Amino acid sequence: MLSTAIIVFREVFEIVLIVGIVIAATRSVPRRWMAVGMGFGLGIFGSLLVAFFTGEISEFAEGFGQEYFNAGILFTAAAFIGWTLIWMKRHAREMKAHFTRVGEAVAEGRLPYISISIVIALAILREGAEISLFLSGQYFSHVATVAELAAGSFIGVAGGSFVGALLYFGLIRISPRAFLQITSWLLALVVAGMIVQGVGSLTAAGAFESLSFTLWDTSWLLSEDNLAGRSLKALIGYTAQPSAIQLIAFVSTLVFLAIALKIAGRPVQKPQPLVSAE
Amino acid sequence: MKSLNRLAFLASLAVFPLFSSPAFAEGDITIVLKDHKFEPSTVEVPAGERVKLIIDNQDPTPEEFESHELKREKVIKGNGQGVVMIGPLEEGSYAFVGEFNEETAKGVIVAKSPSAEDVLPDESDISPSAGESQSSKEEMPEDLKRALGTSDSTVPVPLQPLPNPKKVK
Numbered sequence: 001m002l003s004t005a006i007i008v009f010r011e012v013f014e015i016v017l018i019v020g021i022v023i024a025a026t027r028s029v030p031r032r033w034m035a036v037g038m039g040f041g042l043g044i045f046g047s048l049l050v051a052f053f054t055g056e057i058s059e060f061a062e063g064f065g066q067e068y069f070n071a072g073i074l075f076t077a078a079a080f081i082g083w084t085l086i087w088m089k090r091h092a093r094e095m096k097a098h099f100t101r102v103g104e105a106v107a108e109g110r111l112p113y114i115s116i117s118i119v120i121a122l123a124i125l126r127e128g129a130e131i132s133l134f135l136s137g138q139y140f141s142h143v144a145t146v147a148e149l150a151a152g153s154f155i156g157v158a159g160g161s162f163v164g165a166l167l168y169f170g171l172i173r174i175s176p177r178a179f180l181q182i183t184s185w186l187l188a189l190v191v192a193g194m195i196v197q198g199v200g201s202l203t204a205a206g207a208f209e210s211l212s213f214t215l216w217d218t219s220w221l222l223s224e225d226n227l228a229g230r231s232l233k234a235l236i237g238y239t240a241q242p243s244a245i246q247l248i249a250f251v252s253t254l255v256f257l258a259i260a261l262k263i264a265g266r267p268v269q270k271p272q273p274l275v276s277a278e
Numbered sequence: 279m280k281s282l283n284r285l286a287f288l289a290s291l292a293v294f295p296l297f298s299s300p301a302f303a304e305g306d307i308t309i310v311l312k313d314h315k316f317e318p319s320t321v322e323v324p325a326g327e328r329v330k331l332i333i334d335n336q337d338p339t340p341e342e343f344e345s346h347e348l349k350r351e352k353v354i355k356g357n358g359q360g361v362v363m364i365g366p367l368e369e370g371s372y373a374f375v376g377e378f379n380e381e382t383a384k385g386v387i388v389a390k391s392p393s394a395e396d397v398l399p400d401e402s403d404i405s406p407s408a409g410e411s412q413s414s415k416e417e418m419p420e421d422l423k424r425a426l427g428t429s430d431s432t433v434p435v436p437l438q439p440l441p442n443p444k445k446v447k
Contacts, residue, residue, distance in 0.1 A: 007378070054340065055355040063361030066352060130342065133353060134378050137339030140356075204350055206363055209328075214368075224346040240346060 001152040004144060007134055008156025011127035013227075014234040016164025018077075018123040018190060024171035025183035026084065026116055035116040042117060043124025050129035051136065067205035070126070074198035077122040078191045082257060084115045085187050089264040092180055184261065186235075192253040193237025199249045200239065211245035306330040311341055311354075311383065314376060319385035324392050325369045331362040341383065345374035348387065365389070 019039075026032050050057070057065045135153065138144045144152070174182055203212045219240035222229050232238035239246060309331060310317045323329045333343050338356040345351075348367075354360035364372075367389035376383025 003381075054353050055358050058353070058355070058358070058360055063359075064363075066360075130353065133340045133342075133355075137341070137356065137378055141337070141339045200349060204352075204363065206328075213366075219346070239349065241349065243349070 001144065001148040001155075004135070004138065004149055004152025005155040005159070008131055008153045009159045010156075010230065011131045012157050012160025013163055014230065015123050015127050016160050016167065017231060017234045019120050020164040020167035021171065021183065021186050021190060022081065022084075022116060022119050022123075024168050025187055026088070026112060027172055028088075029112045029116070032112070032116055035113040036120060039117040039120025040124065042121035043128060046121055046125040047128025047132050050125060051132035054129070054133060061205070064205035067201045071198040071201040071205075073122050073126055074194045074201065077119050078194035078198070078253075080115045080119045080122075081187055081194070082191045082260070084112055084119070085184060085191070085257065086260050086264045087112060087115075088180070089184065089261050092265070188254060188257045188261070189236040191257060192250045193233075193235055195253045196237030196239065196242070196246045196250045197233075199246050200237075200243070203243060203245065208243075208245040211248070212243045214241045215244055215247055217241045306332050308332045308334055309385070310334045310336055311376060312336045314341070314379035314382045316374075316376070316383055316385040320388060321385065322388045322390060323365065323367065325389040326366045326391060328363060328365045331364060333360045333362060335359065339378070341379065342377040343374060344377045345372060345387075347372040348374060350374075 023032070023036055029035075054066075057069050059065055061068050131153075135149055138149055139146065171183065171186075172179075199208070202208065217240060222232070222238070222240065224230065224233055224238070224240050229238060229240070237246075237250065242250075307321060307323065307329060309321060311333060314337060321331070333341075333352070333354050335341050335354040335356060335358055340353060340355050340358075343350065343352045343354060343360060343362060348362075348364050350362050350364060352360045352362050364387065367387070369389050369391050372387040372389065374385050374387065
């Protein structure tokens with residue numbers, strides 16, 4: 001039961017880090033809980049689906065289907081978070097100015113809802129598939145009874161959710177002035193981290209061969225095995241032994257986002273509608 | 279020195295782009311997973327080469343082959359096989375585990391350089407282009423490394439005939 005709890009907690013923990021930040025960062029999007037709920041539903045369903053088809057996914061691309069699949073998930077999630085980030089920056093002024101009309105802004109964009117759902121679903125899917133594989137393995141090999149697995153999972157999920165709640169409430173307590181700044185940077189780092197991990201997956205499949213050499217090793221300082229290392233890995237793509245291409249990907253993603261946010265943050269002169277409503 | 283090694287490796291790829299295509303000279307290595315244990319649990323691979331590992335999971339349950347040191351993570355379904363490509367590795371040992379059964383499923387990859395004894399230090403008094411005459415891929419970075427690592431001191435090397443006459447007297 002304890003080993004089940006530990007493994008489940010570990011995976012849930014990685015999920016809640018991303019999900020907690022995304023939910024907190026989008027708090028000015030009205031009725032976002034609907035999108036969050038949708039994301040959870042899709043994510044859990046997707047996890048089961050991916051777990052079920054693990055073998056089939058693996059066999060693609062000469063045995064590297066899993067690597068490409070993971071990279072695809074990470075890049076997609078990164079793209080949607082980046083997109084949301086830029087959207088929020090562009091609409092930040094409107095959101096502050098006329099809070100009531102944000103609903104219209106969201107409706108006009110439509111983006112945040114879909115984006116929030118997709119990002120949460122993908123974050124859950126990645127680790128959730130591992131949880132379901134692990135649990136099914138434990139069950140079918142009769143290592144643990146259903147009751148033990150259920151209890152272990154419950155402890156793991158509860159523990160992970162607790163961490164997620166702490167993160168969420170910690171973030172939303174940040175003063176409104178600094179909030180957007182801090183969450184923007186956090187999300188930008190999350191995006192860069194996802195790109196780094198995606199690039200890592202592609203490297204595992206044989207891509208970027210000439211740039212896949214290791215740059216340095218900080219495992220003596222912070223191992224990826226402990227909780228701090230895992231957190232940093234999930235958050236900013238921490239790798240004790242990064243490859244050259246991973247560093248390049250990390251830096252260029254941040255530079256790209258910084259420029260995109262700068263442009264998005266510029267005041268926009270909206271053209272007046274030619275025909276006024278009514 | 280490590281960073282120079284990488285620089286040299288990169289340089290060697292730039293100079294000899296043909297060698298950068300994957301070469302599976304050593305063949306594939308199969309690691310069997312049974313009863314949540316890897317067999318063999320110590321796997322020797324040549325350093326500086328890409329090696330294809332085939333993880334043959336003979337347990338009915340899925341397992342995740344994971345190694346932070348190798349930067350590899352792969353889920354293998356029950357009674358299934360997974361391909362893990364590793365390398366080129368520097369000499370050393372790299373631990374791996376089966377994440378779902380970490381207590382029993384563990385092993386280590388040991389990368390050894392086959393050409394370690396063949397390299398003679400005296401060959402380095404020539405410019406990097408000397409590497410061209412050598413066909414062996416593994417020795418290339420070594421040569422370049424030495425050439426780069428001692429780039430300050432290699433300049434005097436061809437000039438050594440100058441101090442020599444003094445010694446002769």
